[in-house]
Amino acid sequence: xxxxxxxxxxxxxxxxxxxxxxxxxxxxxxxxxxxxxxxxxxxxxxxxxxxxxxxxxxxxxxxxxxxxxxxxxxxxxxxxxxxxxxxxxxxxxxxxxxxxxxxxxxxxxxxxxxxxxxxxxxxxxxxxxxxxxxxxxxxxxxxxxxxxxxxxxxxxxxxxxxxxxxxxxxxxxxxxxxxxxxxxxxxxxxxxxxxxxxxxxxxxx
Amino acid sequence: xxxxxxxxxxxxxxxxxxxxxxxxxxxxxxxxxxxxxxxxxxxxxxxxxxxxxxxxxxxxxxxxxxxxxxxxxxxxxxxxxxxxxxxxxxxxxxxxxxxxxxxxxxxxxxxxxxxxxxxxxxxxxxxxxxxxxxxxxxxxxxxxxxxxxxxxxxxxxxxxxxxxxxxxxxxxxxxxxxxxxxxxxxxxxxxxxxxxxxxxxxxxx
Amino acid sequence: xxxxxxxxxxxxxxxxxxxxxxxxxxxxxxxxxxxxxxxxxxxxxxxxxxxxxxxxxxxxxxxxxxxxxxxxxxxxxxxxxxxxxxxxxxxxxxxxxxxxxxxxxxxxxxxxxxxxxxxxxxxxxxxxxxxxxxxxxxxxxxxxxxxxxxxxxxxxxxxxxxxxxxxxxxxxxxxxxxxxxxxxxxxxxxxxxxxxxxxxxxxxx
Amino acid sequence: xxxxxxxxxxxxxxxxxxxxxxxxxxxxxxxxxxxxxxxxxxxxxxxxxxxxxxxxxxxxxxxxxxxxxxxxxxxxxxxxxxxxxxxxxxxxxxxxxxxxxxxxxxxxxxxxxxxxxxxxxxxxxxxxxxxxxxxxxxxxxxxxxxxxxxxxxxxxxxxxxxxxxxxxxxxxxxxxxxxxxxxxxxxxxxxxxxxxxxxxxxxxx
DNA sequence: CATGAATGAGCTTTCATTCAT
DNA sequence: AATGAATGAAAGCTCATTCAT
Numbered sequence: 079x080x081x082x083x084x085x086x087x088x089x090x091x092x093x094x095x096x097x098x099x100x101x102x103x104x105x106x107x108x109x110x111x112x113x114x115x116x117x118x119x120x121x122x123x124x125x126x127x128x129x130x131x132x133x134x135x136x137x138x139x140x141x142x143x144x145x146x147x148x149x150x151x152x153x154x155x156x157x158x159x160x161x162x163x164x165x166x167x168x169x170x171x172x173x174x175x176x177x178x179x180x181x182x183x184x185x186x187x188x189x190x191x192x193x194x195x196x197x198x199x200x201x202x203x204x205x206x207x208x209x210x211x212x213x214x215x216x217x218x219x220x221x222x223x224x225x226x227x228x229x230x231x232x233x234x235x236x237x238x239x240x241x242x243x244x245x246x247x248x249x250x251x252x253x254x255x256x257x258x259x260x261x262x263x264x265x266x267x268x269x270x271x272x273x274x275x276x277x278x279x280x281x282x283x
Numbered sequence: 284x285x286x287x288x289x290x291x292x293x294x295x296x297x298x299x300x301x302x303x304x305x306x307x308x309x310x311x312x313x314x315x316x317x318x319x320x321x322x323x324x325x326x327x328x329x330x331x332x333x334x335x336x337x338x339x340x341x342x343x344x345x346x347x348x349x350x351x352x353x354x355x356x357x358x359x360x361x362x363x364x365x366x367x368x369x370x371x372x373x374x375x376x377x378x379x380x381x382x383x384x385x386x387x388x389x390x391x392x393x394x395x396x397x398x399x400x401x402x403x404x405x406x407x408x409x410x411x412x413x414x415x416x417x418x419x420x421x422x423x424x425x426x427x428x429x430x431x432x433x434x435x436x437x438x439x440x441x442x443x444x445x446x447x448x449x450x451x452x453x454x455x456x457x458x459x460x461x462x463x464x465x466x467x468x469x470x471x472x473x474x475x476x477x478x479x480x481x482x483x484x485x486x487x488x
Numbered sequence: 489x490x491x492x493x494x495x496x497x498x499x500x501x502x503x504x505x506x507x508x509x510x511x512x513x514x515x516x517x518x519x520x521x522x523x524x525x526x527x528x529x530x531x532x533x534x535x536x537x538x539x540x541x542x543x544x545x546x547x548x549x550x551x552x553x554x555x556x557x558x559x560x561x562x563x564x565x566x567x568x569x570x571x572x573x574x575x576x577x578x579x580x581x582x583x584x585x586x587x588x589x590x591x592x593x594x595x596x597x598x599x600x601x602x603x604x605x606x607x608x609x610x611x612x613x614x615x616x617x618x619x620x621x622x623x624x625x626x627x628x629x630x631x632x633x634x635x636x637x638x639x640x641x642x643x644x645x646x647x648x649x650x651x652x653x654x655x656x657x658x659x660x661x662x663x664x665x666x667x668x669x670x671x672x673x674x675x676x677x678x679x680x681x682x683x684x685x686x687x688x689x690x691x692x693x
Numbered sequence: 694x695x696x697x698x699x700x701x702x703x704x705x706x707x708x709x710x711x712x713x714x715x716x717x718x719x720x721x722x723x724x725x726x727x728x729x730x731x732x733x734x735x736x737x738x739x740x741x742x743x744x745x746x747x748x749x750x751x752x753x754x755x756x757x758x759x760x761x762x763x764x765x766x767x768x769x770x771x772x773x774x775x776x777x778x779x780x781x782x783x784x785x786x787x788x789x790x791x792x793x794x795x796x797x798x799x800x801x802x803x804x805x806x807x808x809x810x811x812x813x814x815x816x817x818x819x820x821x822x823x824x825x826x827x828x829x830x831x832x833x834x835x836x837x838x839x840x841x842x843x844x845x846x847x848x849x850x851x852x853x854x855x856x857x858x859x860x861x862x863x864x865x866x867x868x869x870x871x872x873x874x875x876x877x878x879x880x881x882x883x884x885x886x887x888x889x890x891x892x893x894x895x896x897x898x
Numbered sequence: 899c900a901t902g903a904a905t906g907a908g909c910t911t912t913c914a915t916t917c918a919t
Numbered sequence: 920a921a922t923g924a925a926t927g928a929a930a931g932c933t934c935a936t937t938c939a940t
Contacts, residue, residue, distance in 0.1 A: 081924070101400030103308035107910060117926045122911060191399050194392065194458055195306030208461060234466065235475045241455070242447030249450065253399055256413055261439065270440045278483030286899075312935060322901045324937085333935060491903075511810030513718035517931060527905045532932060597809065604806050604868055605716030618871055644876065645885045652857030655864065660856070663809055666823055671849070680850045688893030696920075722914060732922045734916080743914065904937085912930070919922085 086124045088114045090138070093131050098184040101191055102132055136192065136199055139185040140207055146178050164222045165276055168240075171214075172268035175244060180264060183252040190253060215240060229281040236279055243271045291329045293319045295343070298336055303389040306396055307337050341397065341404055344390040345412055351383050369427045370481055373445075376419075377473035380449060385469060388457040395458065420445060434486040441484055448476045496534045498524045500548070503541050508594040511601055512542055546602065546609055549595040550617055557584050574632045575686055578650075581624075582678035585654060590674060593662040600663060625650060639691040646689055653681045701739045703729045705753070708746050713799040716806055717747050751807065751814055754800040755822055761793050779837045780891055783855075786829075787883035790859060795879060798867040805868065830855060844896040851894055858886045 079087075092114035096105045107128055111118040125131040179186055192199040215237050222228040228236070247267065250256045262270065284292075297319035301310045312333055316323040330336040364372050384391055397404040420442050427433035433441070452472065455461045467475065489497075502524035506515045517538055521528040535541040589596055602609040625647050632638040638646070657677065660666045672680065694702075707729030711720045722743055726733040740746040774782050794801055807814040830852050837843035843851070862882065865871045877885065 085924080099400075101306070101308055103306055104400065106908080108908090118910085119912080119926050119928095120924080123925075128910065187399065191306075191396065194396050194399075195304075195309060200459065204459065204461060231479065232475070235479060238448050238451050238476065239444065239479050242449075242451030243443050244447075245454065246443050246447035246450050249454075250446070254405065254409070256409060270437070271443065274436065274440060274444050274483035275479070276483075278479035278481070290899085311933075313933090323935085324901050324903095325899085327936065328900075495903080509810075511716070511718055511806075513716055514810065516929080518929085528931085529905050529933080530903080533904075538931065601716075601806065601809050604802065604809075605714075605719060610869065614869065614871060641889065642885070645889060648858050648861050648886070649854065649889050651865070652859075652861035653853050654857075655861050656853050656857035659860065659864075664815060664819070666819060680847070681853065684846065684850060684854050684890070684893035686893070688889035688891070700920080721912075723912090733914085734922050734924095735920085737915065738921075901938105901940085903939090905934105906936095907934085909933070910931095913926105913928085915927095916925085917922105918924090 082124075085116060085120065089116065089121055089124055089131070090134060094135055094184045094188060097132070097135070097191075098187040102188070102196075132188075132192065132196075132199075135185055135188050136202065139182055139189060140202075142182065143178060143207075144210075146174065164218065164225065164227055165272060167218060169268050169272055171218075172240075172244065172271065173265045176247065176264035176267050179244075179248045179252060183248075186248060187253050190249065211241075212237070226281055228279050231279060236275075239275050239278065240271075243275070287329075290321060290325065294321060294326055294329060295336070295339060299340055299389050299393060302337070302340065302396075303392040307393070307401075337393075337397065337401075337404075340390060340393050341407065344387055344394060345407075347387065348383060348412075349415075351379065369423065369430065369432055370477060372423060374473055374477055376423075377445075377449070377477065378470045381452065381469035381472050384449075384453050384457060388453075391453060392458050395454065416446075417442065431486055433484050436484060441480075444480045444483065445476075448480070492534075495526060495530065499526060499531055499534055499541070500544060504545055504594045504598060507542070507545070507601075508597040512598070512606075542598075542602065542606075542609075545595055545598050546612065549592055549599060550612075552592065553588055553617075554620075556588050557581075574628065574635065574637055575682060578628060579678050579682055581628075582650075582654065582681065583675045586657065586674035586677050589654075589658050589662060593658075596658060597663050600659065621651075622647070636691055638689050641689060646685075649685050649688065650681075653685070697739075700731060700735065704731060704736055704739060705746070705749060709750055709799050709803060712747070712750070712806075713802040717803070717811075747803075747807065747811075747814075750800055750803050751817065754797055754804060755817075757797065758793060758822075759825075761789065779833065779840065779842055780887060782833060784883055784887055786833075787855075787859065787886065788880045791862065791879035791882050794859075794863050794867060798863075801863060802868050805864065826856075827852070841896055843894050846894060851890075854890050854893065855886075858890070 089110065093105070093110045096109055096113055099105075107118050107121055110131075111121055114121075121131070125134065189199070189203065193203045194200075216233055219228060219233050219236050223230070294315065298310070298315045301314055301318055312323050312326055315336075316326055319326075326336070330339065364375075394404070394408065398408045399405075421438055424433060424438050424441050428435070499520065503515070503520045506519055506523055517528055517531055520541075521531050524531075531541070535544065599609070599613065603613045604610075626643055629638060629643050629646050633640070704725065708720070708725045711724055711728055722733050722736055725746075726736055729736075736746070740749065774785075804814070804818065808818045809815075831848055834843060834848050834851050838845070
């Protein structure tokens, strides 16, 4: 890695750390610079302005997330898992996500924060992330219904159950460090959650 | 209401609106004053400093929440609902909460935001709110288990299912205005959620 | 005069002094503030930004100039001086201008400077000031030609002779303080200049 | 020309262009470098600091001017033009100057600007340029008076008439691009101006 | 009771400049 | 011969806060 790239990375890392902790607006470029071990001027050599630095955090994280998890088209996913059951598919999906969130917990925090207070980030999140996640989830649910595995509840609530547990985990455990952080690993978390939800939504007949 | 009190309220309301939209750190006292129709100096007549204004938003909302929902001691609650079933109890509880969140959505947003970036608020939230909510939930679950209604899953996951759905609703629907906002009223939401979760956690025998 | 207005004036005065001496771009708001005996923040209470402060200097000076000298419509001027000779008219005009330039020499310097380096000021000067001055001059010359007093030379050169001397005086004497500053008063200057030019352009027949 | 010299020239040219347009203080070394197609560091290889770059622009232009026009000592000039009339001499002189100004309009603009805002340049201009020009003009006028060609007016006004027209032309036509730029060539300009002034100052007897 | 006027401290950003390569 | 990388210093500007009225 070139010296340039290293410096750029140092800055980004420093920014993520501080912003995750104190919020974007309350983190000064001075602090970011100091924390990164570079001068303030250097930050602006690499990032046009403070906003671009934030955007980089957001977009990079989301890109990584896509690369990691969401980037395959739905037909591909289904094709690849043709003879796997729906719950296996969901299990894989959830585990993957938990894993990613754990590994990128600081950057995820930043995205959470800014989604709440920054219009641009909010729109980006809605249009780029949410839409795609929603689509994937929905299509799995529909599949499950077609196979007669899921009973007739508004998809809306099923998604709520799934997403809710994911986001609860992220927000309360990773962000606020409230709960039983690390009591279970990603795979166990996914399994336990699905155990409840599947029972809750499955067709009894 | 005295003129003083009115002014004070105007300021608080103005602050909640703006802070919910743009975040505490990005909202200037100048804007708050303008939006409230008072001078900047007036704000500082009523609130020692900007931080106190934030604290007031947080503490007032949480107090309201307690008054509204969490303020009875657990034995009282159980005594009062002695001959009601557990799911009725939870249904009531959830409905109440959804209702409160809907009515105080802006202030709740502020609490969410600041819980993420402000150490003091975070501690306050952990110690005052979370603990109490957790306690209540836990004791209900324990009760349910004793009555043989709930199967043997780590309480942790059951709470996750419950809180997750609440959280999801607040964050995604009220804060981000993403989803089917207002498709269902608070009571319907509560019922549908519990329908899934209860099936998911109930003892089958 | 209210305290506000006094402060505002102090700032403007301080700015004119410093900018005339060192140029707009090289004069910091810090210096202007210090020189005015106020804090930097106060400057920005009264002027949205540094540019607005410059604009105020320019527009105020030009407005004063118009009030002082150019604001009457041409027919008015001619009507009021119906039975005065052309050279008397020009003599009045020039004297007036010299006088104004002497009294506002610092602000005029600022306008000169910025006309050279600032697109906006340049356009403003072209459209608002130059056009009007040119119009007046031209119409006087035309009048003189009609009366058979001025020989047949391209107006362009006559204006050049007139403007040139004015300009020279301002630039070299007031701005650069080069020459015989104050050797002659405004009226004497005007008379001597016209003495030369009139001889130079008059019809000999 | 060596590569070094070429680079140095590129930088100077780039600086003149930009500074003429926006002023010295508002032109950054970054822009100059970019416009010249070199790195910022390279500028400082060739010019100790930004100020030296400005000084080079000023001194080079003035040197060129001297080489072009003012460098012969007065006796030389007169000796060389012994049997030419005064007005022929002035005509030559003016034409020469207009020509030079047209050809070096950008650099001349820089000198104008900086003469107004930069003490050092101002002194340089006063002592090196102005004095010499003034001397030449004065001696020609004196000669004219001795020959009985020029009537008894304070030299000061005669010079004002001459210089005024020159500077008007430079400032308003070259710098501000206001007027009939290029309607007349240098020689025609000189002739027309002298036509007026000579009539204006000549001895009538 | 409310505010107009003022400000010190701090922010983001740009600048001219240095230096190792 | 030229530059990529870095920076201290200073710029314009905003902020929360004070205080006399």
